[in-house]
Amino acid sequence: xxxxxxxxFIISSSVLIxxxxxxxxxxxxxxxxxxxxxxxIYNIAQYEYSYNNAQLALMALLSSTxxxxxxxxxxxxxYAAGDCSDIKQVLEQKLEALVESKxxxxxxxxxxxxxxxxxxxxxxxxxxxxxxxxxxxxxSSVEVLKLVND
Amino acid sequence: xxxxxxxxxGAVSLLAIAVIALLSSFAIGGIIGHGLVTQTKYFxxxxxxxxxxxxxxxxxxxxxxxxxxxxxxxxQSSFAVGNRGGYYDLSAVHSYRCVPYWREYDDTNYxxxxxxxxxxxxxxxxxxxxxxxxxxxxxxxxxxxxVEFENGMATIEATTEKIxxxxxxxxxxxxxxxxxxxxxxxxxxxxxxFEIGKENFVDDDKIGKAIAGAVxxxxxxxxxxxxRSAVEDxxxxxxxxxxxxxxxxxxxxxxxxxxxxxDCNSEVAxxxxxxxxxxxxxxxxxxxxxxxxxxxxxxxxFYVLSGNYEIDTPVAEC
Numbered sequence: 001x002x003x004x005x006x007x008x009f010i011i012s013s014s015v016l017i018x019x020x021x022x023x024x025x026x027x028x029x030x031x032x033x034x035x036x037x038x039x040x041i042y043n044i045a046q047y048e049y050s051y052n053n054a055q056l057a058l059m060a061l062l063s064s065t066x067x068x069x070x071x072x073x074x075x076x077x078x079y080a081a082g083d084c085s086d087i088k089q090v091l092e093q094k095l096e097a098l099v100e101s102k103x104x105x106x107x108x109x110x111x112x113x114x115x116x117x118x119x120x121x122x123x124x125x126x127x128x129x130x131x132x133x134x135x136x137x138x139x140s141s142v143e144v145l146k147l148v149n150d
Numbered sequence: 151x152x153x154x155x156x157x158x159x160g161a162v163s164l165l166a167i168a169v170i171a172l173l174s175s176f177a178i179g180g181i182i183g184h185g186l187v188t189q190t191k192y193f194x195x196x197x198x199x200x201x202x203x204x205x206x207x208x209x210x211x212x213x214x215x216x217x218x219x220x221x222x223x224x225x226q227s228s229f230a231v232g233n234r235g236g237y238y239d240l241s242a243v244h245s246y247r248c249v250p251y252w253r254e255y256d257d258t259n260y261x262x263x264x265x266x267x268x269x270x271x272x273x274x275x276x277x278x279x280x281x282x283x284x285x286x287x288x289x290x291x292x293x294x295x296x297v298e299f300e301n302g303m304a305t306i307e308a309t310t311e312k313i314x315x316x317x318x319x320x321x322x323x324x325x326x327x328x329x330x331x332x333x334x335x336x337x338x339x340x341x342x343x344f345e346i347g348k349e350n351f352v353d354d355d356k357i358g359k360a361i362a363g364a365v366x367x368x369x370x371x372x373x374x375x376x377x378r379s380a381v382e383d384x385x386x387x388x389x390x391x392x393x394x395x396x397x398x399x400x401x402x403x404x405x406x407x408x409x410x411x412x413d414c415n416s417e418v419a420x421x422x423x424x425x426x427x428x429x430x431x432x433x434x435x436x437x438x439x440x441x442x443x444x445x446x447x448x449x450x451x452f453y454v455l456s457g458n459y460e461i462d463t464p465v466a467e468c
Binding site: 004008011012015019022023026029030033034037040041044045048051052055056058059062063070072073076077080081127128129130131132133134135140141142 | 156159160163167170171174178181182185188189192193196199200203204207210211212214215216217218219221222223225226275278279282283433434435436438441443
């Protein structure tokens with residue numbers, strides 16, 4: 001009788017321990033999975049937020065003014081003239097204020113208009129800008145301005 | 151306790167464990183399933199929001215670019231129409247290499263519709279820009295451009311249908327549209343150039359009078375060089391007499407040709423290229439004559455043919 005009670009106790013205890021272990025593993029799994037989801041979604045949301053911010057930074061830059069002239073106009077004029085060194089500092093000052101990471105590169109085609117002392121790769125936003133008119137058939141009066149920032 | 155009871159108790163325990171395990175697996179499955187559904191919803195929503203935001207940003211950037219395009223188009227069309235003496239289509243007037251004659255002796259061809267001609271040129275250039283800026287979507291095209299000159303300013307309004315962008319997201323398709331009408335106020339002396347041209351060379355024939363004064367006193371046997379020199383001096387004096395420096399406007403007169411009556415050297419026909427230039431600013435425009443882009447002043451050019459000897463008006467294609 002006593003032996004049977006001991007056996008029953010051992011069996012019950014073993015079952016409880018196994019269940020506890022299973023429950024713990026399952027709980028840990030669930031917590032891990034939920035955490036993974038949360039981090040993953042947070043990263044995606046963070047990327048989208050930053051990406052949209054990069055686009056907004058580019059648009060804010062283009063619609064801002066300097067010395068009574070729209071920056072988009074200044075860029076169009078200097079790019080058409082083949083020399084944007086005069087407005088490089090203006091662009092860099094504005095981008096320093098607009099880009100949170102302070103790491104950026106603004107370019108048209110292969111011409112870099114402004115950049116920080118780094119090589120940004122993460123977010124690429126683009127906008128088309130009008131240039132002074134060129135002959136319709138041979139060349140375009142529109143160029144794509146690209147902002148890359150981290 | 152009998153063996154039968156023990157087995158019964160063991161079976162009940164196993165069944166209970168099985169039921170608990172089953173319920174647990176349902177619960178875990180439910181939680182994981184809910185997580186996956188939530189994740190998918192988030193992904194779909196983030197993707198859709200991102201796409202719509204991108205579209206809104208895209209339309210905003212196009213509208214910004216169109217504002218600049220309107221200015222560039224205005225400078226370009228002012229330059230082109232000014233160089234064509236206020237005409238956009240030269241087929242109805244006598245012209246020499248795209249420059250029309252405003253005066254052929256007593257006949258005048260003043261472009262009363264120069265604002266409408268400018269509007270036509272401006273509409274064409276603006277639509278080139280609009281087409282390039284919006285080539286991925288249904289091409290944006292402006293229907294009309296209205297220009298009004300007042301107190302050294304041009305008020306320009308361009309009208310079109312709405313700019314529209316359609317897209318698809320996981321939640322379905324969407325359409326974003328926005329008004330794309332443009333309005334700008336631009337400082338310009340374009341209409342003033344025409345006023346100066348009209349009052350000096352259409353309402354009055356100052357070149358004809360200068361030539362008449364220059365040849366007065368010469369006779370048929372006078373030397374052609376003397377007559378030519380007198381005419382050149384008279385035109386030069388006339389040029390110097392124009393003083394619009396307080397308005398930053400210059401008037402230049404360039405003799406294009408002097409034709410003598412073969413039977414009388416004191417009778418001449420003189421073609422003069424008149425150029426009235428706004429010296430205030432230079433703009434980067436495309437010069438179709440030089441076939442290059444460069445900084446140019448906005449100017450008004452036309453010919454005046456005058457004198458006491460009538461010839462057929464020299465004409466040449468552009």
